[in-house]
Amino acid sequence: MDYKKLPKEQLLALLAEEQKSFKKLQKEGISVDMTRGRPCKEQLDLSVGLLDTLKNSDFKSSGVDVRNYGCPEGIKEIRELFAELLGVRAEEVFAQDNSSLSLMYDLVQFAKQFGIMGSTPWNKLPAVKFVCPAPGYDRHFSICEALGIEMITVPMLEDGPDMNLVETIVKNDPAVKGIWCVPKYSNPTGITYSDSVVERLATMETAAPDFRIFYDNAYFIHVLKDTDDKLKNIFDVARKAGTLDRIYMFASTSKITFAGAGIACVAASENNIAELKKRFFFKTIGPNKVNQLAHAIYLKDKNNVLKLMKKHADILRPKFDLVDRMLAEDFAGDEFVRWSKPNGGYFISLDVKSCAKRIVELANAANVKFTNAGATFPYRIDDHDMNIRIAPSVPSLQELEFAMKVLISAIKQARMELVLKKSFAHTFE
Ligand SMILES: Cc1ncc(COP(=O)(O)O)c(C=O)c1O
CATH class of the missing domain: 3.90.1150.10 (Aspartate Aminotransferase, domain 1)
Structure with a gap:
């Protein structure tokens, strides 16, 4: 009306x-609470079988006893599973505990404190900025606010961020160190990046050599309808273009199994993974590999997922x-x-x-x-x-x-x- x-x-x-x-x-x-995108009880019930998977297991993964310390990059089976799901190589997967968001926070924090691959720690720079396509995921913006990173808003269009604007910003300002992306079924607009947006992200000129795309692939497999949007594999494009180091891709099983007890990973170039191993060495003697093994057994392979x-x-x-x-x-x-x-x-x-x-x-x-x-x-x-x-x-x-x-x-x-x-x-x- x-x-x-x-x-x-x-x-x-x-x-x-x-x-x-x-x-x-x-x-x-x-009373109805629709504040967050949580799985409902019926969804959580789907994966209760996961808790029985280890009953007859010898708790071994490639000779490693998952109940013990070690294996900081995650067990072989779970790295292979994420690799198959995300279209990357198993060596490019660093699998940890619950919550990809906590990995995102860690990686921004590491860059602030230690720099990336020998660059000046972001803390020591007069300003650090991130490109933030909006509407976007509020928790990405909260990380920036909590860690004192200036946010540059760019419009989210029907096929992804306004790339004309993104390219201009990252090309001209070395203080711009990152961009937040939710490339598939984006939070909240639900759009999926077009091939052209993925290609431009992977190949655009960046003034900062330690620029990183925080590629939050939270909904990579979360289709609702008969038609599944197709997302071009950014690793394939970046590998060809020689820009693989600029991508940190995040994913988790939060909305596949349990949001409160899943497995999260970052997929990145082997150079990045080597650096992450160094950083995590001081943080942990290894992730929860018991849960990783349970997930690997329960989820099996892509078809089953x-x-x-x-x-x-x-x-x-x-x-x-x-x-x-x-x-x-x-x-x-x-x-x-x-x-x-x-x-x-x-x-x-x-x-x-x-x-x-x-x-x-x-x-x-x-x-x-x-x-x-x-x-x-x-x-x-x-x-x-x-x-x-x-x-x-x-x-x-x-x-x-x-x-x-x-x-x-x-x-x-x-x-x-x-x-x-x-x-x-x-x-x-
Ligand atoms: C875009 C996006 N990224 C990350 C998360 C949180 O993921 P995780 O449970 O792996 O920390 C959410 C949760 O709603 C999300 O919407």
């Missing part, structure tokens, strides 16, 4: 009616479909309310210009929680106050239906309030 075309009295009446329905929803006493991911998709798809259907019922064709329809990943990205903060605030008042508006932008600055990240994985379908009723009502109220404020500012309280 175009609220702008309505006379003030009619709009006020419509708003009052919407507020009345909203109050009814508030009284239902349901794909079968498991299909089960995840069967649980998640109805939830994504519900969000899409309910938004479409109210806002199909509405130029002010736009949302993504991703083929995979964990998020639906909703854009409602100039209203995001108010919508999240209203939803909160009905106990439906979203990530704070603005969180998907560096420094939480969403210039157009428009992006909201919907994470539909955790709630049940019934809870999700309730949450969507709240969200839809919040969108309508926020937009009516905005029109009233803008068009009738002199008389609207």
Whole structure:
């Protein structure tokens, strides 16, 4: 509905009616948390068998007793499995414990403290900057903020970051040391980088010789629909171009097995892996190899992982479909309310210009929680106050239906309030 075309009295009446329905929803006493992209219980239950895998095992991996210290780069089987999944070589995989995010933090921290391959430690430089495509993953931006790295926002387009801008920035400023990328089913917009974006990232000219692409491949195998987006293998491109050292690729089994007890890895050139081994030598005498072996036995190979991911998709798809259907019922064709329809990943990205903060605030008042508006932008600055990240994985379908009723009502109220404020500012309280 175009609220702008309505006379003030009619709009006020419509708003009052919407507020009345909203109050009814508030009284239902349901709470829904959609702040983060977590797997739901049914998804976690899929991998409980993992805990039985070691019952009859001799705890050996290529002669190494996984219960003991050692093997800082991770066990052979898990390195081979990630290599097969990510399209890299086993020697290029450094597998650790739970959480790729913690590896990302470590690698930025190492660069700050020690530099990379002999470069000046970033701590000793007057400024260090990262390119941050936005909307993007809030935790990437939090790492930059926590570690004092200046963020340069570049727009996220339909096929990846605005590469014209990225190329200009990294070519001209040696203080720009990195870029955050979620190349497949990106968080939150759900897009996958085009071949051209991958090629340009791998081959662009960088002023900083120790520039690194923090290539967070969190959703590399997390397809929801029949069509799986194709992501060009950046390792293949960089290998040919002689730029392999610039890539740190991250992945984990957080959304394959257990988000709280998975395996994470960084895939990188053998030069980078050699340096990582040196850095980790002082940090740990080895990762949790018992969990790595359990994962290797349980997950077996790519084919088996794909079968498991299909089960995840069967649980998640109805939830994504519900969000899409309910938004479409109210806002199909509405130029002010736009949302993504991703083929995979964990998020639906909703854009409602100039209203995001108010919508999240209203939803909160009905106990439906979203990530704070603005969180998907560096420094939480969403210039157009428009992006909201919907994470539909955790709630049940019934809870999700309730949450969507709240969200839809919040969108309508926020937009009516905005029109009233803008068009009738002199008389609207
Ligand atoms: C883009 C992205 N990277 C990383 C993570 C966290 O990964 P991990 O559980 O391996 O730390 C998430 C979790 O939502 C994510 O969306």
